[in-house]
Amino acid sequence: MASIVRMPEVLANVTEAAIANWLVQKGQEVAVGAPLAEVETEKAVVEYAAEIGGTVLELLVAEGASVAVGEPIAVIGAPGETSDDAPASPPVAAEQAATTEQAAAPEPETAPEAAPSPVAGAPDTLPSGAAGSAGSTTAGRRFISPIVRRLAKERGIDLDSVRGTGPDGRIVRRDLDRLPQPVAPTAAQPARPAAPSPDAMGGYDEIPLTGMRRAIARRLTESKTTVPHFYVVADARMDALLALRAELNEDGEVKISVNDLLVKAAAGAFRTVPDANATWADTVIRRHRSVDISIAVAIEGGLVTPVLRGVDRRSIGEVATASADLVDRARRGRLKQDELEGGSFSISNLGMYGVKEFSAIINPPQSAILAVGAAAPRAVVEGDQVVVRRVMTVTLSADHRVIDGALAAQWIAAFVDLVEHPVRILR
Amino acid sequence: MPNRSRLEASVDWIRLDSTPDDWKRADPALLIGMLSELHLIRAFEETVLELAGEGLVHGPAHSSIGQEGGAVGSIIGLRSADGVNGSHRGHHQFLAKALTHVTSGRFAIDGIVTGEVDTVLQRTLAEILGLAQGYCRGRGGSMHLQWFEAGALGTNAIVGGGVPMGAGNAWAQRHAGTTDLTMSYFGDGAVNIGSVLETMNLAAAWDLPFGFFIENNLYAVSTEVHEVTGEPRLSGRGPGFGIPAWQVDGMDPLAVHLATEEATARMRAGEGPAVIEAEVYRFFHQNGPYPGSAFGYRSKDEESSWRERDPIARMTRELLALGTITEAQADAAREQAVQAMKEVAGRLVERDPESDGKRRIKPDLWPDPAFVDVGIRGDASELADVPTLEPLEYTGETRSGRFVDSVAGVMHHRMEQDDRIIVLGEDVHRLNGGTNGATKNLAKDFPGRVLGTPISENAFVGLGGGMALDGRYRPVVEFMYPDFLWVAADQVFNQIGKARHMFGGDNPVPLVLRTKVAMGSGYGSQHLMDPAGVFATSVGWRVVAPSTAADYIGLMNTALDLQDPVLVIEHIDLYPLTEETPVDLDYRLPLGKAAVRRVGSDVTMISYLSMVRHSLEAVERTGVDAEVIDLRWLDRASLDWDTIGESIRKTNAVLIVEQGAQGTSYGGWLSDEIQRRFFDWLDQPVQRVTGSEASPSISKVLERAAIARTEEVVAGLERVVAGMGER
Numbered sequence A: 001m002a003s004i005v006r007m008p009e010v011l012a013n014v015t016e017a018a019i020a021n022w023l024v025q026k027g028q029e030v031a032v033g034a035p036l037a038e039v040e041t042e043k044a045v046v047e048y049a050a051e052i053g054g055t056v057l058e059l060l061v062a063e064g065a066s067v068a069v070g071e072p073i074a075v076i077g078a079p080g081e082t083s084d085d086a087p088a089s090p091p092v093a094a095e096q097a098a099t100t101e102q103a104a105a106p107e108p109e110t111a112p113e114a115a116p117s118p119v120a121g122a123p124d125t126l127p128s129g130a131a132g133s134a135g136s137t138t139a140g141r142r143f144i145s146p147i148v149r150r151l152a153k154e155r156g157i158d159l160d161s162v163r164g165t166g167p168d169g170r171i172v173r174r175d176l177d178r179l180p181q182p183v184a185p186t187a188a189q190p191a192r193p194a195a196p197s198p199d200a201m202g203g204y205d206e207i208p209l210t211g212m213r214r215a216i217a218r219r220l221t222e223s224k225t226t227v228p229h230f231y232v233v234a235d236a237r238m239d240a241l242l243a244l245r246a247e248l249n250e251d252g253e254v255k256i257s258v259n260d261l262l263v264k265a266a267a268g269a270f271r272t273v274p275d276a277n278a279t280w281a282d283t284v285i286r287r288h289r290s291v292d293i294s295i296a297v298a299i300e301g302g303l304v305t306p307v308l309r310g311v312d313r314r315s316i317g318e319v320a321t322a323s324a325d326l327v328d329r330a331r332r333g334r335l336k337q338d339e340l341e342g343g344s345f346s347i348s349n350l351g352m353y354g355v356k357e358f359s360a361i362i363n364p365p366q367s368a369i370l371a372v373g374a375a376a377p378r379a380v381v382e383g384d385q386v387v388v389r390r391v392m393t394v395t396l397s398a399d400h401r402v403i404d405g406a407l408a409a410q411w412i413a414a415f416v417d418l419v420e421h422p423v424r425i426l427r
Numbered sequence B: 001m002p003n004r005s006r007l008e009a010s011v012d013w014i015r016l017d018s019t020p021d022d023w024k025r026a027d028p029a030l031l032i033g034m035l036s037e038l039h040l041i042r043a044f045e046e047t048v049l050e051l052a053g054e055g056l057v058h059g060p061a062h063s064s065i066g067q068e069g070g071a072v073g074s075i076i077g078l079r080s081a082d083g084v085n086g087s088h089r090g091h092h093q094f095l096a097k098a099l100t101h102v103t104s105g106r107f108a109i110d111g112i113v114t115g116e117v118d119t120v121l122q123r124t125l126a127e128i129l130g131l132a133q134g135y136c137r138g139r140g141g142s143m144h145l146q147w148f149e150a151g152a153l154g155t156n157a158i159v160g161g162g163v164p165m166g167a168g169n170a171w172a173q174r175h176a177g178t179t180d181l182t183m184s185y186f187g188d189g190a191v192n193i194g195s196v197l198e199t200m201n202l203a204a205a206w207d208l209p210f211g212f213f214i215e216n217n218l219y220a221v222s223t224e225v226h227e228v229t230g231e232p233r234l235s236g237r238g239p240g241f242g243i244p245a246w247q248v249d250g251m252d253p254l255a256v257h258l259a260t261e262e263a264t265a266r267m268r269a270g271e272g273p274a275v276i277e278a279e280v281y282r283f284f285h286q287n288g289p290y291p292g293s294a295f296g297y298r299s300k301d302e303e304s305s306w307r308e309r310d311p312i313a314r315m316t317r318e319l320l321a322l323g324t325i326t327e328a329q330a331d332a333a334r335e336q337a338v339q340a341m342k343e344v345a346g347r348l349v350e351r352d353p354e355s356d357g358k359r360r361i362k363p364d365l366w367p368d369p370a371f372v373d374v375g376i377r378g379d380a381s382e383l384a385d386v387p388t389l390e391p392l393e394y395t396g397e398t399r400s401g402r403f404v405d406s407v408a409g410v411m412h413h414r415m416e417q418d419d420r421i422i423v424l425g426e427d428v429h430r431l432n433g434g435t436n437g438a439t440k441n442l443a444k445d446f447p448g449r450v451l452g453t454p455i456s457e458n459a460f461v462g463l464g465g466g467m468a469l470d471g472r473y474r475p476v477v478e479f480m481y482p483d484f485l486w487v488a489a490d491q492v493f494n495q496i497g498k499a500r501h502m503f504g505g506d507n508p509v510p511l512v513l514r515t516k517v518a519m520g521s522g523y524g525s526q527h528l529m530d531p532a533g534v535f536a537t538s539v540g541w542r543v544v545a546p547s548t549a550a551d552y553i554g555l556m557n558t559a560l561d562l563q564d565p566v567l568v569i570e571h572i573d574l575y576p577l578t579e580e581t582p583v584d585l586d587y588r589l590p591l592g593k594a595a596v597r598r599v600g601s602d603v604t605m606i607s608y609l610s611m612v613r614h615s616l617e618a619v620e621r622t623g624v625d626a627e628v629i630d631l632r633w634l635d636r637a638s639l640d641w642d643t644i645g646e647s648i649r650k651t652n653a654v655l656i657v658e659q660g661a662q663g664t665s666y667g668g669w670l671s672d673e674i675q676r677r678f679f680d681w682l683d684q685p686v687q688r689v690t691g692s693e694a695s696p697s698i699s700k701v702l703e704r705a706a707i708a709r710t711e712e713v714v715a716g717l718e719r720v721v722a723g724m725g726e727r
């Protein structure tokens, strides 16, 4: 009996993927676990392994072609079955068989959200407990519950990038509640009824949790309790950087912020110390080829951390433009889910509030975060002289599973060096 | 050789014919009254056929031409307070009753059309044409003619369907201490239907002043009477039930009158019902302006031999012979009737400006289409001043007792206060409170008001409906098991449920029907339904399903106040439970208010009756943060949408929980309403817990498998949780 192989959801929230290369040929016998193809998404190319053994009867998608997740990509027959036995197009019965198998499979493990896992193959279709809906998600048609449509409209959420965890991949209310919530809850958002106060004389008011508040609480608790944090602190003289910024802004069309320069400096530090651009992935350490940096943006009701990608390859102008756009859209609640995912590193800057120094909690699955304090005039010894310089204290929180003390020290030294010699940032 | 002796019926079966002597002795005013009514009805019916021929009567027009003698002869002697009802062929009975009401049956032969007579003719014709000025505002049409003031209780399109209700009217007349009576008219076809035969038995058992008037016109549509019965002398039905019977020539109005006088004398004296069979003939086919012979089921010869017996011709001949009237007066009477009908029709129809030579209904006479649903039930204004109590908030004195004792207790309390309440059903008067103790002490303390009925649900619930329509009594009918509704379905749904609306929307039907759901008791496939779904999807009924004894008391009190038919559903699982109830049994629950039994935020569970407890148990077991709504009021008009809506907007998920079989389930219509009202608030399909498809079997294991209890609700909650996606 031939089975249909469907395009896997190799990354969370990916709705479409391409076959970069077929690693098997028509007629070839494959065993369970043997790589079938390299599947390419916007973010990654991953190997996709066979979940059933047998003979490859058909390859339905050409190399380079993109199809929706869940679309048939190949047909695998029972061992010994020849391609003559395969129908020209997948028969309905085969589809049903495949679906039933999926439905009978154990519930897929719940990947931690916002942790894109390239572990391929787990069907995203939950076994449906509801009466008799054996149908799988129709290609190109996402199931979205009515209340989700309503809330998404109210909250300005783009549902294209939301992963549905309801029956047949339906996007359900919990999938939205999980997202950082970019705007204050509107009146229409159901509030949990306040339980009658045990202390009637009234020591407190109860404020209903928003979805974002819950997400922050859950993720940061998880981070602080499961990620072994350690901290390195350094001071950087900012006079040169501030002067450079003034100069850049004199004639530039794009307004460059101090933060943009710090982001660029961080990227430069990673170029100098590439081993620090790594994250923990349970069984392996993942060293990243691109420097993707999250910037923390405070918004009404909480904060979000959109990712600036490929900072190392971008000019300061590009970084400034991209960063302004992310900040702007974050405040308007217009970020896409994938813009909130990934990256190995964050920068959190409380300098504008006059904070001298602080330490930050790592934003999983990243491995470090840089907490930036205010640049303020301080007495500094240069040579034998005490001089006044504008000095900024930065604190690097690092995940010790990935980054050891010496590595963190090297990185922060590289960072301070770049800040103090800012022209190199522009290289 | 056995000994054989002949048994005699205990009552008389009489053939009655008039003699020349009878005609001489008859009051001339009575005879002139008969002739006048005959002419008016004949001219009226000719007008109806004429309009039907022009396509102006929507639906069938069952002509009574040829049969007027039976109706006029029997009705002209009745009082206004006497009731009549009839079936699809009822114009002549209705007109005879209405005309007799406005004239007392006395007419001046030279001026038979008084203003009141003219009004009767116009409003009746308007009703048949479906116009707003009709007696039932145009709703009833030809087959549902009702004018309570005149004692016209309403004609019926279910053959024989009006008979049980007529008996209820007779019960009220007798119980109120009057000597009034009710006469129900039906045909040779209808005589074979259960409603008629069950009611014959019931009326005889209870000595009701009720007449069964059979218009034997030899045909039911095209079927001949001797084809469908072994005893085509239909009055023969009476003696078998202990009812005396008369057979009479219906083409002779005086003979009919004389037979009726004999029969009604008995009825008014409290000696019980009577059967009168009048041999009549409809000159036309079942409906429309063609003779039956045109359809081949009878001959022209037969028709002309009956036409020679035309009651108007007979009446005229006799009056001329007696010298009571002159030939000129006889002709003039006919002319007056024809002229009156011309004028009446002229007020209702006009030349059609769009179609040459045709007429049309005057457009401004139609009812307003917005009237379509008005008066399906009352507006509940009768509850405006009654004090209500919410048991959830009650903090006063309580007493502890079994649920079933509250059932009997509240009824006892109300019967003490309200003489109008009458309880009827099978065995309600014995066994110390019926089969479950739900009517305990009632028979003992209220003699004559707790009626053990024969096993004929259709007749006794219909009789209750007739009592309710009469208005002097508040019947509380019990069905021992809900499934018996099917044998009573005509009276429950076609009659009681529709009576108010169908006859114009004004006349209330205050009736309470009690029944108990018995799933789990092993009574099997034909006893264990939940009737909520069938009633909630049928028009006219209100439905309550209390889950606590305190609610039961308050809901029963409100049900007894309401001017509408109310089904009160009980459950045998609840009967033995010991519960606290307010000491004072007078309180009412507000109409249409549900109870939130548990506040929660994950899913709105909607349930009623015993399943409320199972729902709460399932919530405990699963730990799902569900909001549990106990509906209390289940029907379309009384459902608490405010509470349901508020909850759904909070939880975005719904689980409707009920116990019984899928097919007749309650949740079907409710989930349909919910998805349309709250589509944008739902995060998953409306989920449901029901029994299986099959009706529960007797085998304990199969019965358990067929119904829902806590375990099935747990599974339902798990489906809801799966529908919520990943945490």
Ligand SMILES: Cc1ncc(C[n+]2csc(CCOP(=O)(O)OP(=O)(O)O)c2C)c(N)n1
Pocket: B088, B089, B157, B158, B159, B186, B187, B188, B189, B190, B191, B215, B217, B219, B220, B221, B286
């Ligand atoms: C319960 C029911 N079955 C069938 C009909 C359809 N129907 C209407 S009139 C009629 C014939 C009735 O015959 P009969 O009782 O003799 O009255 P008649 O028409 O002769 O006056 C039938 C079968 C109906 N209205 N109600």
Ligand SMILES: [Mg+2]
Pocket: B187, B188, B189, B215, B216, B217, B218, B219, B220, B221
């Ligand atoms: Mg007949």
